[in-house]
Amino acid sequence: MQENYDFQQVEKEAQTYWAENNVFEVAEDTSKPKYYCLSMLPYPSGKLHIGHVRNYTIGDVISRYKRMQGYNVMQPMGWDAFGLPAENAAIKNNVAPAKWTYENISYMKKQLVNLGFGYDWSRELATCRPEYYKWEQWFFTKLVEKGLAYKKMAVVNWDPIEQTVLANEQVDAEGRGWRSGALVERREIPQWFLKITDYAEELLNEIDNLEGWPDAVRTMQRNWIGRSEGVEFDFALEDGGSIRVYTTRPDTVMGVTYMAVAPEHPVATAAAANNPALAAFIEECKTTGTSEAAMEKMEKRGMATGVNAIHPVSGEKVPVWVGNFVLMSYGTGAVMSVPGHDQRDWEFAKKYDLPIVQVVAPADGSADISEAAFVDKENTVSVNSGQFDGLDQKACFDAIADYLTEHAKGERKVNYRLRDWGVSRQRYWGCPIPVVYDKDQNVHVVPEADLPVALPEYSEFSGVNSPLKTDPAFYETTVPGSGEAGTRETDTFDTFFESSWYFARYCCPDADGMVDERINYWMPVDQYIGGIEHAVLHLLYSRFFHKLMRDAGLVNCNEPFTRLLTQGMVVAETFYRTEENGQKTYYTWDEVELELDDKGRIASARLIADGEPVTVGNIEKMSKSKNNGVDPQELVDRYGADTVRLFAMFASPPDQSLEWKDTGVEGMNRFLKRLYRAVYQWVSDAAGVPAIDPQALTDDEKALRRKTHETIKKVSDDFERRYTFNTAVAAVMELLNDIGKLKSDSAQARAVIKEALESIVLMLSPITPHISHTLWQAMGNEGAVVDQAWPEFDEAAMTRDSIELVVQVNGKRRGQIEVAADADKDSIEQSALADENVQRHIDGKTVRKVIVVPGRLINIVVG
Numbered sequence: 001m002q003e004n005y006d007f008q009q010v011e012k013e014a015q016t017y018w019a020e021n022n023v024f025e026v027a028e029d030t031s032k033p034k035y036y037c038l039s040m041l042p043y044p045s046g047k048l049h050i051g052h053v054r055n056y057t058i059g060d061v062i063s064r065y066k067r068m069q070g071y072n073v074m075q076p077m078g079w080d081a082f083g084l085p086a087e088n089a090a091i092k093n094n095v096a097p098a099k100w101t102y103e104n105i106s107y108m109k110k111q112l113v114n115l116g117f118g119y120d121w122s123r124e125l126a127t128c129r130p131e132y133y134k135w136e137q138w139f140f141t142k143l144v145e146k147g148l149a150y151k152k153m154a155v156v157n158w159d160p161i162e163q164t165v166l167a168n169e170q171v172d173a174e175g176r177g178w179r180s181g182a183l184v185e186r187r188e189i190p191q192w193f194l195k196i197t198d199y200a201e202e203l204l205n206e207i208d209n210l211e212g213w214p215d216a217v218r219t220m221q222r223n224w225i226g227r228s229e230g231v232e233f234d235f236a237l238e239d240g241g242s243i244r245v246y247t248t249r250p251d252t253v254m255g256v257t258y259m260a261v262a263p264e265h266p267v268a269t270a271a272a273a274n275n276p277a278l279a280a281f282i283e284e285c286k287t288t289g290t291s292e293a294a295m296e297k298m299e300k301r302g303m304a305t306g307v308n309a310i311h312p313v314s315g316e317k318v319p320v321w322v323g324n325f326v327l328m329s330y331g332t333g334a335v336m337s338v339p340g341h342d343q344r345d346w347e348f349a350k351k352y353d354l355p356i357v358q359v360v361a362p363a364d365g366s367a368d369i370s371e372a373a374f375v376d377k378e379n380t381v382s383v384n385s386g387q388f389d390g391l392d393q394k395a396c397f398d399a400i401a402d403y404l405t406e407h408a409k410g411e412r413k414v415n416y417r418l419r420d421w422g423v424s425r426q427r428y429w430g431c432p433i434p435v436v437y438d439k440d441q442n443v444h445v446v447p448e449a450d451l452p453v454a455l456p457e458y459s460e461f462s463g464v465n466s467p468l469k470t471d472p473a474f475y476e477t478t479v480p481g482s483g484e485a486g487t488r489e490t491d492t493f494d495t496f497f498e499s500s501w502y503f504a505r506y507c508c509p510d511a512d513g514m515v516d517e518r519i520n521y522w523m524p525v526d527q528y529i530g531g532i533e534h535a536v537l538h539l540l541y542s543r544f545f546h547k548l549m550r551d552a553g554l555v556n557c558n559e560p561f562t563r564l565l566t567q568g569m570v571v572a573e574t575f576y577r578t579e580e581n582g583q584k585t586y587y588t589w590d591e592v593e594l595e596l597d598d599k600g601r602i603a604s605a606r607l608i609a610d611g612e613p614v615t616v617g618n619i620e621k622m623s624k625s626k627n628n629g630v631d632p633q634e635l636v637d638r639y640g641a642d643t644v645r646l647f648a649m650f651a652s653p654p655d656q657s658l659e660w661k662d663t664g665v666e667g668m669n670r671f672l673k674r675l676y677r678a679v680y681q682w683v684s685d686a687a688g689v690p691a692i693d694p695q696a697l698t699d700d701e702k703a704l705r706r707k708t709h710e711t712i713k714k715v716s717d718d719f720e721r722r723y724t725f726n727t728a729v730a731a732v733m734e735l736l737n738d739i740g741k742l743k744s745d746s747a748q749a750r751a752v753i754k755e756a757l758e759s760i761v762l763m764l765s766p767i768t769p770h771i772s773h774t775l776w777q778a779m780g781n782e783g784a785v786v787d788q789a790w791p792e793f794d795e796a797a798m799t800r801d802s803i804e805l806v807v808q809v810n811g812k813r814r815g816q817i818e819v820a821a822d823a824d825k826d827s828i829e830q831s832a833l834a835d836e837n838v839q840r841h842i843d844g845k846t847v848r849k850v851i852v853v854p855g856r857l858i859n860i861v862v863g
Contacts, residue, residue: 001679001680001683001774003680005672005771007640007641010771010773010774011641011642013770013774014116017773017784018786023118023786024075024118024121025120025122026120028072028522032071033072034074034522035067035071035072036073036074036507036522036525036527037062037066037074037075037526037527037529038075038503038506038527038528038529039056039059039077039528039530040055040528040530040534040538041078041502042079042108043081043085045085046089046104046107046108048111048632049622049629050570050630050632051531051569052632053644053648054570054658055530055531056115056117057648057649057767058529058565058567058649058654058723059117060075060769061649061719061766062529062766064118064765065766068766068790069790074120074123075117075118075120076123076124076506077112077120077121078125078126078127078502078506079105079127079128080127080495080502081127081129082127082128082429082431082495083430083495084179084429085179086100087427087429087461090429090461091461096457096458097428097457097461098429098458099459101126101128101429105126109124111636115636115645116641116645123506124509125502125506127495127499130454132502132505133431133455133498134451135505135513135514136431136498136514137433137446138448138514139548139552140433140445141434141445141446141447144435145445147195148194148198149192149193149423152191152193154188154189154329155186155328155329156191156422157170157177157185158186158189159177159179159180159182160182160184162179162427163426164427165424166178166184167537168419171184173297174297183287184288186263186285186286187286188264189426191424193423194423194544196418196420196421197416197420199544199547199548200225200227201414203543203544203547204225204416207221212562212563213561213564214565216532217535217539217564220536221536221539224417224418224535224536225540226416226417227415227416228248228417229248229412229415230248230413231246231404231411232245232246232332232410233404233411235318235336236312236408237307237309237310238307238308238310241267242309242409243259243265243332243334244332244334245259245336246332246413247335247336249338249342249397250396250400250404251359251360251391251393251396252340252341252342252360253313253336253404254313254388254400255338255357256337256338257337257338257339257349258318258320258339258354259309259318259319259320259321259336260326260334261321261323261326262322262334263285263286263322263324263326264328265326265328267305267307267334269282271320271322275305275306278303281303284324285324300323300344300347300351301323302321302322302323302348303321303322304320305321307320312407312408313403314386319354323335323348325344330419339354339356340358340373340374341359341360341374341375342373342375345373346373356369356370357384358383359382359383359385360381360382361374361381362379362380363379363381363392377393378393380392380393388400421494424489424491424493428458429455430493430495431455431493432452432453432468432489432492433453433492433493434446434451434452434453435489436486437486438479439484444486446480453488455492456468456471468492469490474488475490476488496538499541500538500541500546503523503561504523504546504549504554507522514549519554519555520556523556523560524557524559524561524562525560525562526562526563527562527563528560528565529566529567530564531566531567532566535566539561542561543559543560546558546559565654566655567654568655568656569621569622570621570622570658571619571622571658571659572619572620572622572628572630572660573616573619574617574620574626574628575588575589575591575592575615575627575628576614576615577607577614578615586617586625587614588628588629589630589662591608592605592607592608593605593606593608602616604616630660639665639666639668639669640672641770642769642770643668643672646672646764646768647664647668649726649729649767650725650726650729652726653723653725654723675764679778679779682744682750682753682757682779685750688747689747689751689754690747690748691751692705692748692751692752692755694796697748697752698748698749700742701742701748704738705752705755705756705797707756708752708755708759709795709798710798711731711732711734712791712793713793714728715728715732715763719766729764732760732763735756738756739753739756757775759791761775761776762776762791763791765785765786765788773786776788800821801820801821802818802821804816805832805855805856805857805858806856806857806858807832807857807860808857808858808859809841814835814837814841815835815837815838817832817835817858828858829852832850832858833847833850833860845862846862847862848861
């Protein structure tokens with residue numbers, strides 16, 4: 001063993017051993033319990049960022065720990081390789097998307113290997129490879145045949161920068177695209193959809209069974225699915241026809257004073273034919289997105305159509321308006337408006353001077369609807385509702401629902417906020433949709449024998465428009481089964497399509513089918529790790545896709561992920577100057593010189609280039625725009641992978657934000673050097689170490705052995721139950737400190753130190769696997785540390801001959817005593833009362849009571 005810690009040599013030796021021995025390659029083994037640990041696969045953007053490192057370190061720590069517990073652990077890795085960034089990079093750098101993607105995969109894979117992650121690389125997949133997407137194309141054809149995939153004209157969110165459709169989940173609350181940041185527009189185009197709404201009830205109900213998921217994610221999915229009960233019914237039109245609406249508040253029908261329809265609604269289209277102003281307004285509405293978040297924030301605008309509906313109960317005329325806040329794709333594309341009891345309707349009515357009528361009032365008071373809508377349902381009574389006056393909310397709901405069912409073609413219905421998943425995109429770098437159209441535009445799915453429909457990997461790509469649409473070699477084909485000329489679909493799948501089933505393919509990457517029987521050995525994923533930002537995108541789509549696969553007989557379990565860990569963000573200080581135009585210019589850590597206060601906190605900063613001050617800004621999520629990111633590769637090159645991994649686990653619990661500090665990284669590096677030196681010192685001194693003889697140990701030796709086993713017990717709990725790796729590392733650091741306090745001047749002392757050091761190496765091996773590999777061998781152990789069992793604590797070693805107890809007088813600490821571990825209450829009281837310092841505080845006073853809290857303290861009450 002060399003004297004100094006050379007992380008480069010240490011890490012090279014460990015990684016070589018793992019690769020040459022295929023340590024992390026696994027197969028099905030029914031003699032062991034299985035454990036499938038998975039981190040969300042990365043997009044091959046070019047290089048890892050520190051958020052990747054944290055995410056994947058968490059997964060690797062859990063995987064290695066479970067392996068030590070005797071599980072048959074699978075931890076695979078792959079690449080979510082299709083998508084818009086590859087096209088954007090191709091335009092920016094004048095390189096083909098395929099070439100850019102494959103080069104990035106190669107580089108990022110090397111980074112993952114250098115970080116020591118224990119992946120089964122034999123299962124590696126890239127979603128842009130035909131051998132992968134062939135099977136999602138096959139599955140899509142089966143969904144078309146079942147009616148679960150369909151095409152229709154739809155009003156969609158159109159990103160004018162990226163020139164493609166965005167799902168509602170991909171539009172933020174400001175109405176901007178999730179990648180480009182551009183304001184989204186409405187367009188009506190033909191789109192492919194999957195019927196996720198057919199599974200809405202099951203997706204909702206089974207959230208209750210996801211006990212291993214964070215409550216926040218489960219709540220977000222419940223809200224996104226959005227189950228509601230109500231009535232769907234007709235408002236007849238004055239000049240014939242009708243408008244159908246759905247409401248969750250039939251008890252407020254008597255308060256309807258106007259109706260609002262979507263700009264694309266047939267009534268709006270017909271009214272606009274002879275109304276240029278209305279036609280112009282409808283055209284304006286196309287510049288807004290269709291997501292509910294965007295609708296909520298935008299200015300609510302409308303225009304009267306000149307059409308009147310007839311109230312189904314009162315028979316009064318109700319004006320029909322076009323509203324920019326009504327979506328044709330949501331519900332019926334029309335809403336009844338009750339401004340007295342809906343705030344949005346109230347604001348619209350106030351803006352356009354429409355009537356506001358109160359039909360619900362507090363049962364024990366009054367409400368002023370001149371200031372705001374009265375929206376309460378509890379403890380209310382119906383008013384101004386004719387035959388329905390005086391009813392509480394539930395009774396009024398039922399009475400009016402029954403009336404509408406009988407007189408207005410009404411139907412009680414359960415509705416969902418969730419809408420069918422639009423899966424087609426008008427971009428090139430994606431999986432081709434396996435459909436051919438005949439001359440009459442009828443849909444024909446591509447048969448399995450002709451799959452995959454391969455995406456041409458063009459060597460040149462210069463614009464945002466898809467080259468598939470202008471390449472006859474791609475779109476010209478024959479109609480399956482007829483030989484007639486046909487045209488291929490030139491849209492490609494949304495990239496969430498690929499990431500909704502990749503975890504299943506890992507189970508059997510060489511299967512001659514979408515999956516095979518091995519999937520039922522590995523699935524479900526036991527531990528899934530990724531960001532909470534995927535709560536209603538990837539995580540919901542994956543649950544849905546998994547159920548589709550289950551119902552196709554491809555997998556047995558109902559849910560794909562048993563436990564979910566959503567790691568916190570990585571945050572860091574920002575440094576900037578405010579320019580004359582008010583914009584901020586941000587600087588990297590390397591560009592500034594810091595001055596720290598006596599507690600190690602940043603007091604000020606100067607720009608190295610000119611020596612002038614810069615503002616120390618807020619601690620924010622690492623991002624390119626704030627220039628506050630750190631390159632993990634630079635850190636690995638400077639300190640080694642184990643240091644980076646250790647800091648990622650020590651700085652905070654995995655589900656909380658991690659504040660990045662260079663001083664913290666340096667501290668972890670110093671700790672590993674101390675550990676290395678401690679082992680080196682022991683190896684240098686430890687000739688002929690005997691087995692531990694508990695009866696022969698001195699008090700100090702017993703204390704260190706007790707600390708070792710207490711640490712094993714705590715760290716085991718931190719790993720197994722709580723995933724609080726930060727407190728586990730802190731406990732190990734304490735143990736190393738205690739090792740340094742014991743003199744190794746006897747054989748038994750060296751034996752106790754060996755046990756402590758080996759325990760540290762084993763407990764740290766999931767977090768710092770490289771140095772643990774070296775130290776384990778240096779201490780003369782057989783086999784590699786990666787194949788060792790997790791250490792077990794010995795209850796006997798944790799027993800104490802004596803214990804220390806705090807002594808309080810009237811609740812204030814006045815002393816500390818040492819008593820036999822099995823001392824009875826009377827002897828504890830006598831020892832406490834005899835303590836010299838305690839005597840000073842009770843002298844001349846009457847002892848009224850002595851309270852003994854076993855194992856903790858004694859409180860003497862005097863008066």
